[in-house]
Structure formats: structure tokens, C-alpha cells
Amino acid sequence: MTTMTENASGLREFKMPDVGEGLTEAEILKWYVQPGDTVTDGQVVCEVETAKAAVELPIPYDGVVRELHFPEGTTVDVGQVIIAVDVAGGSAPTGQAPVAVEAPVSEAPTAPIPQAPVAEEPKPEGRTPVLVGYGVAEASTKRRPRKGTAVPAQQPETFLAATAIQGELNGHGHGSAPGGQRPLAKPPVRKLAKDLGVDLATITPSGPDGIITREDVHAAVAPAPAAEQPAVTAPPVPAQAQAQAPAPVVMYDSARETRIPVKGVRKATAAAMVGSAFTAPHVTEFVTVDVTRTMKLVEELKQDKEMQGLRVNPLLLIAKALLVAIKRNPDVNASWDEAAQEIVLKHYVNLGIAAATPRGLIVPNIKDAHTKTLPQLAGSLGELVATAREGKTSPAAMQGGTVTITNVGVFGVDTGTPILNPGESAILAIGAIKLQPWVHKGKVKPRQVTTLALSFDHRLVDGELGSKVLADVAAILEQPKRLITWA
Numbered sequence: 001m002t003t004m005t006e007n008a009s010g011l012r013e014f015k016m017p018d019v020g021e022g023l024t025e026a027e028i029l030k031w032y033v034q035p036g037d038t039v040t041d042g043q044v045v046c047e048v049e050t051a052k053a054a055v056e057l058p059i060p061y062d063g064v065v066r067e068l069h070f071p072e073g074t075t076v077d078v079g080q081v082i083i084a085v086d087v088a089g090g091s092a093p094t095g096q097a098p099v100a101v102e103a104p105v106s107e108a109p110t111a112p113i114p115q116a117p118v119a120e121e122p123k124p125e126g127r128t129p130v131l132v133g134y135g136v137a138e139a140s141t142k143r144r145p146r147k148g149t150a151v152p153a154q155q156p157e158t159f160l161a162a163t164a165i166q167g168e169l170n171g172h173g174h175g176s177a178p179g180g181q182r183p184l185a186k187p188p189v190r191k192l193a194k195d196l197g198v199d200l201a202t203i204t205p206s207g208p209d210g211i212i213t214r215e216d217v218h219a220a221v222a223p224a225p226a227a228e229q230p231a232v233t234a235p236p237v238p239a240q241a242q243a244q245a246p247a248p249v250v251m252y253d254s255a256r257e258t259r260i261p262v263k264g265v266r267k268a269t270a271a272a273m274v275g276s277a278f279t280a281p282h283v284t285e286f287v288t289v290d291v292t293r294t295m296k297l298v299e300e301l302k303q304d305k306e307m308q309g310l311r312v313n314p315l316l317l318i319a320k321a322l323l324v325a326i327k328r329n330p331d332v333n334a335s336w337d338e339a340a341q342e343i344v345l346k347h348y349v350n351l352g353i354a355a356a357t358p359r360g361l362i363v364p365n366i367k368d369a370h371t372k373t374l375p376q377l378a379g380s381l382g383e384l385v386a387t388a389r390e391g392k393t394s395p396a397a398m399q400g401g402t403v404t405i406t407n408v409g410v411f412g413v414d415t416g417t418p419i420l421n422p423g424e425s426a427i428l429a430i431g432a433i434k435l436q437p438w439v440h441k442g443k444v445k446p447r448q449v450t451t452l453a454l455s456f457d458h459r460l461v462d463g464e465l466g467s468k469v470l471a472d473v474a475a476i477l478e479q480p481k482r483l484i485t486w487a
Contacts, residue, residue, distance in 0.1 A: 010088035012061060013081040016048070026050045027075045027263060028082065037065045045083060048076075053362070053398065054391045063087040075263065185212040193217045276422045280336070281458040284417040285466055289474040290438055292448040294318075297480045306375055311382035314433060315353075315407055317480065318473070320377060322405065322428055323349060323370050324486050325472035332469050333402050334425050334460050343460055352404035352421060353381065355388035363421055364393045365401040409433060415451040425460045428473065429453040450477075
């Protein structure tokens with residue numbers, strides 16, 4: 001599938017591309033153009049947010065904007081048309097104001113109309129290169145109904161959806177697909193049903209496309225009045241009825257509570273952390289260390305001519321210390337291949353730095369950080385932080401990380417037990433650096449002290465290896481000259 005189509009009248013439709021690797025949707029954050037505006041090849045027309053980052057989308061041709069298919073704040077599937085441009089060069093219709101984009105609505109036809117799988121529209125000859133990302137998903141687009149238009153939405157042309165629709169046409173119920181196919185349900189719902197001892201084949205689904213929801217499973221185990229038990233499988237119901245019927249509405253005080261939809265970066269982060277926490281066996285070790293000499297070195301480096309204009313802070317030296325510790329203990333830099341049942345040793349370090357942004361926590365990484373000098377590492381850190389704060393971190397910058405540093409000390413926190421990023425073997429948490437009483441050269445003196453915490457995947461890293469890495473980082477921060485002797 002290409003990212004644009006053209007009809008005989010010269011109207012080109014630009015489709016939402018896959019701006020990451022394998023992403024299926026993106027939210028339109030902001031439109032930079034309106035109907036009637038003239039656009040040129042390469043001009044940025046909108047900003048979208050995926051599960052990984054915010055990305056600006058350029059238009060690949062010249063023309064006049066005719067229609068914006070979705071308003072700001074709408075989540076759009078990859079492959080859906082988002083903007084139509086007249087490449088014939090005509091001006092906007094005179095005497096007609098630009099049409100405001102209507103938000104997609106949940107209204108459905110008053111009577112359910114079974115839809116057979118829609119044939120995929122023919123693709124234009126030749127493939128137009130995708131401007132952003134790595135291509136779009138090979139699936140047909142689906143239009144969302146506009147207000148006052150009783151047009152049933154097209155169903156996604158996936159195997160499961162097509163099977164469910166065909167089952168409706170053949171008289172099958174929603175609970176199971178024809179030909180012995182499994183009932184339609186997402187993995188978490190299947191697990192819930194298994195835990196509660198519920199057979200999915202006995203449940204009448206209320207979700208779109210005949211998908212069984214969590215509410216359906218809970219309803220199956222809850223006692224219900226005998227009069228409400230249906231004698232036969234209920235026919236498909238309109239979307240309005242589906243939205244009202246599945247489960248009792250949980251009431252809450254809107255004046256005292258605010259509900260925020262989980263989407264974009266926050267949704268992806270939540271899914272990744274749950275997957276990591278319940279897949280990799282985590283072990284966390286701690287060490288408290290005197291970093292007084294490191295803090296003095298930070299102040300000296302700020303005055304160094306070679307470091308002028310660069311971001312110099314304790315994080316820079318801690319990052320360098322971790323890179324040296326990995327060089328001394330290379331087996332810690334690895335990943336677990338579950339499918340192949342192999343440990344994959346990485347001969348490079350893509351150092352992730354956790355960054356808090358208005359859209360949530362992201363972890364971009366510095367590629368080949370092990371090859372960089374201290375000034376180069378400082379430059380990369382400064383660029384990474386600035387880009388993250390602007391919300392312009394690219395999806396590529398957040399892929400391929402091997403180990404991560406998270407600095408919870410900036411919030412005044414002493415330490416924590418960080419969760420591994422999926423696919424990585426270790427993550428180092430830095431606590432707050434505070435002036436504390438410390439025994440130094442046999443006397444109690446005020447010293448700059450911090451606590452480090454190293455979490456690691458116990459399938460890859462045993463206690464000895466994890467302890468060596470953490471001890472090496474602590475030793476370097478206590479005696480920064482080891483950056484030279486151990487490097």
C-alpha cells in the first residue's frame with residue numbers, strides 16, 4: 001500500500017504512513033494547513049503522535065488542500081486517508097468558507113447491515129516511496145461515518161474480522177467463528193476467561209466485529225435474573241445499543257475526578273513495562289557511594305576549554321563510568337532471545353537515557369556510545385535531552401537500546417527499583433546526590449553521597465556479574481581517575 005492515491009480529476013489522497021516500525025495507528029496532534037491552502041512538495045502539513053514519538057508529516061506533492069479527513073485529537077489507523085489535495089492547481093471554491101473537519105462519531109445505522117468483506121481497491125502502478133518511516137501496513141483503509149450519514153463502517157480486512165462477518169452471513173452466532181475457529185477475543189481477555197473458568201464459546205460478544213470484551217467475561221460469571229437469559233443467540237445490535245448494554249456503568253463524581261484516556265507514549269510505556277515486569281526475572285542491587293571527587297571533577301570540566309558549550313553534569317560522568325564498567329564486564333550487555341532460546345551478546349552499547357516529557361516517559365538512546373570520547377558523549381547527551389523536551393524524538397532514536405540510565409535523583413529521590421526496558425539486560429538508577437556525614441580517612445566529614453541501584457535480568461546476569469558491574473561504577477565515581485586507568 002502506498003501513502004497516496006490519485007483519481008482522474010487530479011485529487012490526491014495522502015494516507016497515514018507507518019511512522020515507526022510496525023505501528024498500527026497515530027494520533028493527529030496538530031494541522032498546519034486548512035482547506036483552500038496551497039501546499040508544496042515536502043511541506044509539513046501535520047504533526048502526529050505514535051506510541052513512540054511525535055512526528056511531523058510532509059506532503060509529497062504540490063497542490064491545493066481540499067479536505068482534512070480527521071480533526072486534531074483523532075487516532076487514525078495506518079493506511080487511512082487523512083488529507084486530500086488537488087494537484088491540478090485550482091484555487092479554493094469562491095464564496096465558500098473552508099469546511100471545518102467533523103469529529104468522527106459513534107452513531108451507527110438504526111438496523112444492523114451485515115457487510116461482506118470489502119474488496120481491496122486496486123493499487124496504482126508502481127510504488128511511491130513513503131516519506132516517513134518504513135512503509136504502511138498492507139491492509140485496506142476504513143472510513144469513519146460522519147454526522148447524519150447512515151453509512152455502515154467498513155470492517156478491517158483481517159482474517160479474524162472477515163471470518164466473523166462471514167459467520168454472520170452464514171447464520172453463525174458471535175460466540176465462535178465458522179469452521180471451528182476460536183471465539184474472537186484479545187489475549188488479556190482470554191487469560192481472564194481462563195482464570196475465571198469461563199468457556200469463551202458460550203459467551204455472546206458485545207464488542208465491535210464480534211469481539212468478546214472483559215465485561216462479557218465478567219457478565220458470564222455474575223448471577224443474572226432468569227427472565228433476562230436469552231433463549232437463543234442474540235442478533236447483531238447497533239453500535240448505540242452495544243455502548244449501553246455490555247456492563248453496568250460505573251458512576252463517578254466528575255467534579256472530584258478526572259479521567260484521562262491512556263494513549264500514545266503512555267499507553268506504549270505501560271504495555272512495555274507490564275510485559276517486562278512479568279517476563280524478565282528482575283533482581284535489583286544497591287550501593288551507596290561517596291561521589292565528592294566526581295562532583296569536583298564536574299566543576300573542573302565546566303571550566304575546560306574542550307568542554308565549552310557542552311552539557312557537563314554528574315550524569316555525564318556516571319554514563320561514562322557505566323560504559324567503562326560494561327567494557328570490563330561485557331557479558332552484562334546482552335539480550336534474551338526467547339524464540340531461539342539464546343543469549344545474544346552485544347558488541348556495541350546503545351546507551352538509553354530515560355527522559356520525562358509532557359507526553360510521558362521516553363527512553364531514547366545514544367547509538368554506539370562506547371566509541372565516544374567524553375566531549376562527544378556530552379554533546380550527544382545534550383542533543384538527546386533537548387530533542388526529548390521538544391517532543392521531537394524520532395522512533396529510530398528509541399529503538400535498539402542495550403542498557404539504560406534513569407536519573408530519579410533530579411526529583412529528590414534517594415533510589416528506586418527500576419524496571420528493565422524490553423530487550424535490555426540492565427538499567428541503572430541514580431539517586432539524589434546529598435551532603436551527608438561520611439567516614440573519610442578515619443574521620444566523620446560532610447561528603448557528597450548518592451545511592452545507585454542496578455536492576456538486571458537474572459536469566460542473563462547472575463549475582464556475581466551484576467555485583468561486579470555495580471561495584472565498578474561505584475569505584476569509578478569514588479575515584480574518577482579510574483576513568484583513565486580502566487578505560
